[in-house]
Amino acid sequence: MPVVAATTPPPGPLERPAGGAFTLIFTTLPALLRLTCGLAAAAPALAVRTPPVRVALLVPAVVALTAWSVWYAARALRHGIGPALVTGDVALATLATLAIPWLVAPEVLPGEGSWIAVLASTTVINAQATAPARWSVPAGLLVTTGYVGGATAAGNPAEARAHAATLLVQTGCAAVMTAVMRHRLGRADAGFADYQRLIREAVMARAAREAERRQNRDLHDTVLATLTMVGLGAVSGRSASLRERCAADLRTLAALADARAAPPTGAAALDDRLRAALARTPELAVTTTLAPCTVPAEVADALADSAAAALANVARHAPGAAVTLRLSRVADTVVVEVADDGPGFDPTTVPAHRYGLRESIHGRMSTVGGRAEVTSAPGAGTRVRLEWSGVD
Helix, strand or coil: CCCCCCCECCCCCCCCCCHHHHHHHHHHHHHHHHHHHHHHHHHHHHHHHCCCCHHHHHHHHHHHHHHHHHHHHHHHHHHHHHHHHHHHHHHHHHHHHHHHHHCCCCCCCHHHHCCHHHHHHHHHHHHHHHHCHHHHHHHHHHHHHHCCCCCCCCCCCCHHHHHHHHHHHHHHHHHHHHHHHHHHHHHHHHHHHHHHHHHHHHHHHHHHHHHHHHHHHHHHHHHHHHHHHEEEECCCCCCHHHHHHHHHHHHHEEEHHHHCCCCCCCCCEEEHHHHHHHCCCCCCCCCEEEEECEHHCCCCCCCHHHHHHHHHHHHHHCCCCCCEEEEEEEEEEEEEEECCCCCCCCHHCCCCCCCHHHHHHHHHHHHCCCEEEEECCCCCEEEEEEEEEEEC
């Protein structure tokens, strides 16, 4: 009976770790079992050649079975166990059992200890481990039938019955064991796949939320900030600074329309980025101390945009205040400070729904592993300190 399907291709993909482990184990073990039994059986098979054993048939049969065992193991370990390998193993074992009268001496046949008995047992066990039950069980029955026929023809029906029972038990136990393992491991792989799917969905959702937060920060710090200033009356009449702010806002909107398809890479001069941020609020009189500093481009963007948000807050809430912007290094930490002598405020009283400090400064810094500290009190001005560690 040909075996037309098998379940032991080369090790499975990473998304099926349990099934891959099953495949690896049930490819390696059958290969080693076939190789060991094939090599170990050669000497006993040739040792006893009393009639009716036919030496002219025995020697070629042993040579062929030994060569098959070596090729089976090499093929299985290199390429896995496919239908052809299972079919060939079952077919050769069945032919060998049918030839028991000419391959096994009568004195070594009883007791289920002959080399043919070992061959039949390893074949039915391997078949259960390497093929689905709908094919492996009939294959086991085929080998058992061949053994019964061969042993009976050799004049030993008692041995035929005894080892047939052993082969049937081996077939049933091995089939049940592998079926249960496949079922349990299949459930494990299904659970793992569901877990990976949930992880991917969570990552995608987190990325989408972060992209939305980033766009909201940019809008808050540009267009919304400008409209708020106009609404509060901070800008009146024709204003060159307002035109400059609007132009900068339009550039930001254009960048948002491009969706930041590629995040910034490489290194950037943070002091230059801060000068560009300072240009967004030309209405402020700012004293600057900007030491040359190079950081990753993503970090430079976060620090500069956070500083720009702090400056925009000053322009909105303390337009006449004296402001300082300082960039320095303390050990391996980059520090950017924005300080003003305006009216100040109590940070603990800022409503939770307010977006500026929470996202435009704290949230933006957290995305690059930095931190922000806002110190203020009514009548004592405000200081925003931005820190990022990682300077070589």
